[in-house]
Amino acid sequence: MRAIGIVLAGGNSKRMRELSNKRAIAAMPIAGSYRSIDFTLSNMSNSHVQKVAVLTQYNSRSLNEHLSSSKWWDFGRKQGGLFLFTPTITADNGFWYRGTADAIYQNLNFLKNSHEPYVVIASGDGIYKLDYNKVLEYHIAKKADITIVTKRLPSNDLSNRFGCIMTDEDNRIVEFEEKPLIPVSSLVSIGVYVIRRRQLIELIEKSALEERHDFVSDILIRYKNLKRIYSYEIDSYWSNIACANSYYKTNMDFLNKDIRDYFFKQYPDVYSKIDDLPPAKYNIGSVVRNSLVSSGCIINGVVENSVLFKKVYVGNNCTIKNSIVLNDVHIGDNTYIENCIVESRDTIRENSTHVGEEGNVKIVIEKNDRYVL
Numbered sequence: 460m461r462a463i464g465i466v467l468a469g470g471n472s473k474r475m476r477e478l479s480n481k482r483a484i485a486a487m488p489i490a491g492s493y494r495s496i497d498f499t500l501s502n503m504s505n506s507h508v509q510k511v512a513v514l515t516q517y518n519s520r521s522l523n524e525h526l527s528s529s530k531w532w533d534f535g536r537k538q539g540g541l542f543l544f545t546p547t548i549t550a551d552n553g554f555w556y557r558g559t560a561d562a563i564y565q566n567l568n569f570l571k572n573s574h575e576p577y578v579v580i581a582s583g584d585g586i587y588k589l590d591y592n593k594v595l596e597y598h599i600a601k602k603a604d605i606t607i608v609t610k611r612l613p614s615n616d617l618s619n620r621f622g623c624i625m626t627d628e629d630n631r632i633v634e635f636e637e638k639p640l641i642p643v644s645s646l647v648s649i650g651v652y653v654i655r656r657r658q659l660i661e662l663i664e665k666s667a668l669e670e671r672h673d674f675v676s677d678i679l680i681r682y683k684n685l686k687r688i689y690s691y692e693i694d695s696y697w698s699n700i701a702c703a704n705s706y707y708k709t710n711m712d713f714l715n716k717d718i719r720d721y722f723f724k725q726y727p728d729v730y731s732k733i734d735d736l737p738p739a740k741y742n743i744g745s746v747v748r749n750s751l752v753s754s755g756c757i758i759n760g761v762v763e764n765s766v767l768f769k770k771v772y773v774g775n776n777c778t779i780k781n782s783i784v785l786n787d788v789h790i791g792d793n794t795y796i797e798n799c800i801v802e803s804r805d806t807i808r809e810n811s812t813h814v815g816e817e818g819n820v821k822i823v824i825e826k827n828d829r830y831v832l
Contacts, residue, residue, distance in 0.1 A: 485583030509539030558672030
């Protein structure tokens with residue numbers, strides 16, 4: 460593909476509540492064995508984007524460890540590769556990333572030293588499959604300056620968490636409002652953009668001179684009437700996990716066989732770092748219904764409509780319903796958990812009960828003195 464990739468994975472959101480206190484959102488576990496960023500990196504690899512930069516900042520330790528080798532996503536070539544860029548103190552700059560545009564500006568040499576004519580920019584918190592080649596072909600056909608990938612949400616799922624977009628009959632964007640209080644359109648940006656590399660350098664340098672640091676508000680919205688900015692609409696599955704309830708719903712979506720097969724049994728594949736763990740063990744008396752149970756788990760109780768990540772121990776006479784249990788959790792005997800997200804590296808005391816409200820998931824953290832993955 461005639462493009463390089465940039466993955467924006469440095470942000471944080473208070474909407475994630477305690478879940479983002481010790482990890483980046485792009486490192487959030489998904490569907491038992493994956494991380495959020497795996498989906499974007501897999502899209503890059505499957506689209507033959509051979510050179511990808513991941514811009515990290517907030518609580519990036521676990522994310523950096525996950526990305527310690529590029530071989531899992533097949534970026535380990537003589538040409539190209541996977542690059543991790545964190546804020547760097549230099550003689551000319553002493554700032555952390557002050558926004559998405561500033562993050563790109565502080566790593567502008569990555570763009571200037573590349574030779575591919577186009578850039579694919581994507582966020583690290585989206586769960587979806589997409590062939591970026593098709594977006595690039597559309598971008599060229601429309602003679603666009605910038606192409607934004609969009610998704611039309613159902614009327615009952617409109618949210619002020621996204622950028623709302625309105626287009627004309629040719630799909631050119633005429634209105635773009637970031638996170639409006641009252642959404643005026645069901646068409647939202649999914650945080651994926653295609654732009655010519657030289658034009659991106661020009662826009663980023665101009666924004667930096669004007670002390671403008673956000674890519675969406677200071678470039679996309681500011682130039683919507685000056686540049687030819689087009690919408691490329693997708694109709695396949697997409698979810699953004701940047702709030703706790705959305706994160707919970709996204710994981711629960713993987714209990715749907717059609718969604719699970721779409722991601723894991725249909726080409727192209729989704730790749731992730733592999734851990735050498737034994738298969739899950741189901742002891743006598745355990746009952747598991749409609750759940751994802753990952754490698755390294757030991758089940759003694761009842762698990763229904765839940766997602767258990769790696770190395771979870773479920774004690775005797777336990778019941779887990781409609782819940783997500785993250786990595787390396789020990790659940791004591793006679794425990795009842797429903798409508799909850801249990802934080803990783805946690806120990807849930809025996810004879811305890813944790814129940815969240817439907818539509819407002821409860822986050823369970825009892826003993827959390829270990830490093831969270």
